[in-house]
Amino acid sequence: MNGVLRPLLALAAATVVAAAPDEKRSGYDFAGPEIRAMQDDDTANPGNLWVLQGETLWGKRAGAADRSCADCHGDAQVSMKGVAARYPAFDAALRRPIDLEQRINQCRTEHQKAEPLSWESDELLGVSAFLARQSRGLPITVSASPESSPFLDLGGKLFEQREGQLNLACSQCHDENWGKRLAGNLIPQGHPTGYPVYRLEWQSLGSLQRRLRNCMTGVRAEPFEFGAPQAVALELYLMERARGMPMDAPAVRP
């Protein structure tokens, strides 16, 4: 891990000036009225099917330690309030930021002594949706700190770096051309306020990393592996760029 990170961090040593949009607008504002209606109605929002699943898993004992999330954390509505809004967070022991899914799996392996949940599995999406739901309406609180700065810089560098056969950078669509159309959809600013998101294209709930992989495939670049340090650095950058915006997970998007 260090062997990969060190040269990347050296690349990102120069401070990156983020050109985030002056007025921050959520993806919700760029979606049409039907999609917004679907998101707002708790019975019609398909993301809530995963929230339900997460709620069940929260109380289910697992692993060699035979413990459930609830055994340590009690009522999620209390203990998990605001948690999703501050991830990715810096992990002191690992000396790097980790995202919410990685944190969930850290609890699973270290405290429940259970197998980690696979990326994009219904179970992991369920728990992450359930947790994100507890931050609904709360502002994103991910912010720069001395430890996270190098990773934020890396994320920013990745955001502004041209990639793929189409040779496009994230910033070209999401900083410079938001509000314009791309294949029938309005280009949003790229704030991850609603993750994990029910993307109509997937007909399923999915994580931010899955969406970023889609963007990269979209410009014909090789997408990051799930959990890759660059992927988490980019997530960190995106959440910091969106700081202060209210979370609206699980969101519905085209």
Place this chain on the structure above:
Amino acid sequence: MARVLINFPQRAKRGDIIEIKTLIQHPMETGYRLDNKGAAIPRDIINCFTCAYNGDEVFRIELFPAISANPFIAFSTVATESGELVFSWTDDHGQTQTETRQITVE
């Protein structure tokens, strides 16, 4: 057991027309998608949904592959008396999942 969300007013006045909203987790595989090797992924959908009110069927819908994944179905019924609403979803394998909810009618 697939996850289900059901919403309707649990208390109503006799004669009121109430709206019932349901959502069930199901991929509704159309049978037209191809896998990596080019073979068609077999059709696997919920093909019928019914609502019975104290034993009487008050609503039935036959679904086809054109219905989206995680089918959302909203319909209305007259609140006639207190009792049980039984919702049933049947799939292509002949399996039925049932959810029961109470309604109080004054």
Place this chain on the structure above:
Amino acid sequence: MTKFIRQLIGEAPLEPGKVKLELPSIVENGNTVPLTVSIDSPMTEADHVESIHIFNQKNPQPFVAAVHLGPRAGKAYIATRIRLADSQRIVAIARLSDGSFRSGSADVIVTLAACTEQ
């Protein structure tokens, strides 16, 4: 699509009117398109909608859904979400308790999503 509609209604005339079929005119994603059918009917024992049949024009098969109602419905109403493979016309046909048929239709433009997995 017309052939299947004929199979349903036989020789009976199809009168437009009373059937309100609501769909967005431009759709952001063809995978999940909200659709609502409401029919102007008193829904009494003597005069009600027995069934609503929804057809599409360009999907691999013409049927979307068949809804069975009765006076206990209170309102002739159904809302669901459908898949549309391409821009096309959707038709909703109501069979009334007197054996007659009414129809309503809507034209939908389906656009493609940006940045997919393929």
